Amino acid sequence: xxxxxxxxxxPTRRRIVEMLRRGxxxxxxxxxxxxxGQPGVSRQLAILEDADFVTVRPEGRRRLxxxxxxxxxxxxxxxxxxxxxWEPRLDRLGAELExxxxxxxxxxxxxx
Amino acid sequence: xxxxxxxxxxPTRRRIVEMLRRGxxxxxxxxxxxxxGQPGVSRQLAILEDADFVTVRPEGRRRLxxxxxxxxxxxxxxxxxxxxxWEPRLDRLGAELExxxxxxxxxxxxxx
DNA sequence: GCGATATATATTGCGGTAGTAATATATCGT
DNA sequence: ACGATATATTACTACCGCAATATATATCGC
Numbered sequence: 001x002x003x004x005x006x007x008x009x010x011p012t013r014r015r016i017v018e019m020l021r022r023g024x025x026x027x028x029x030x031x032x033x034x035x036x037g038q039p040g041v042s043r044q045l046a047i048l049e050d051a052d053f054v055t056v057r058p059e060g061r062r063r064l065x066x067x068x069x070x071x072x073x074x075x076x077x078x079x080x081x082x083x084x085x086w087e088p089r090l091d092r093l094g095a096e097l098e099x100x101x102x103x104x105x106x107x108x109x110x111x112x
Numbered sequence: 113x114x115x116x117x118x119x120x121x122x123p124t125r126r127r128i129v130e131m132l133r134r135g136x137x138x139x140x141x142x143x144x145x146x147x148x149g150q151p152g153v154s155r156q157l158a159i160l161e162d163a164d165f166v167t168v169r170p171e172g173r174r175r176l177x178x179x180x181x182x183x184x185x186x187x188x189x190x191x192x193x194x195x196x197x198w199e200p201r202l203d204r205l206g207a208e209l210e211x212x213x214x215x216x217x218x219x220x221x222x223x224x
Numbered sequence: 225g226c227g228a229t230a231t232a233t234a235t236t237g238c239g240g241t242a243g244t245a246a247t248a249t250a251t252c253g254t
Numbered sequence: 255a256c257g258a259t260a261t262a263t264t265a266c267t268a269c270c271g272c273a274a275t276a277t278a279t280a281t282c283g284c
Contacts, residue, residue, distance in 0.1 A: 005120040009117045009120075027230070037273075038230085038232095040273055042233085044272095045231095046232085061230050063231065067194075072194045076191050079184065079188050124243095139260070140260065148242085151243085151244075151261090151262080154262055157262095158262085158263095173252055174261080
């Protein structure tokens with residue numbers, strides 16, 4: 001599985017991502033926050049890892065997961081593409097700010 | 113189906129949305145652009161309509177579909193929530209612009 | 225090294241959903 | 255009103271992904 005939207009289509013995975021937004025978490029902590037068993041959480045984490053949503057950092061017998069920026073960048077680009085649809089208010093000030101934001105990003109894009 | 117991510121999880125539906133981004137299209141036009149049959153397209157359109165992604169406008173014996181802003185707004189909000197992850201460059205200028213953008217939206221949000 | 229805890233993997237079963245084919249409905253031109 | 259075109263709906267089959275159970279692996283404290 002390699003598609004951002006497909007990954008986020010599952011409520012459980014979104015819940016996990018939501019938890020990780022506050023910082024890195026161990027599998028056990030995530031299990032408590034979600035209403036499925038530990039094997040299920042591990043499986044969703046494997047999917048998330050495969051799709052580059054998360055990274056792992058082993059610490060003793062626990063494994064700490066945290067978010068990676070790439071998929072969210074991709075999402076952001078998607079949203080931007082449809083900006084004319086959801087934000088018809090592309091007035092002159094807004095457009096200018098948007099242009100500057102894009103210029104700033106130009107220099108650092110695709111270091112991957 | 114009522115979930116934005118689930119709707120966009122399907123490549124065919126995303127393709128249709130992509131087409132509609134350029135303006136309203138009839139079912140026939142969409143069929144040509146996608147590699148599934150007409151009944152399939154009609155079904156996906158029904159799902160998209162149910163999820164508020166599109167509206168229909170009958171014109172003669174054709175039905176013209178076009179995008180609605182709501183789901184994209186929702187997506188945009190989601191992305192914004194994770195902004196600290198995908199855009200660590202929340203410098204002072206960027207933060208200020210973001211604040212203004214939000215303020216501008218304050219007045220018109222949730223007319224639904 | 226041994227028992228306990230934390231996490232991963234394999235397997236099974238099931239519900240939902242996509243695609244296709246066939247059929248139905250509506251609208252145009254004549 | 256009739257034939258042709260555009261779209262919707264239904265019925266059917268196949269597959270995909272999730273959850274749960276059982277089992278395996280690794281790391282800690284002692």
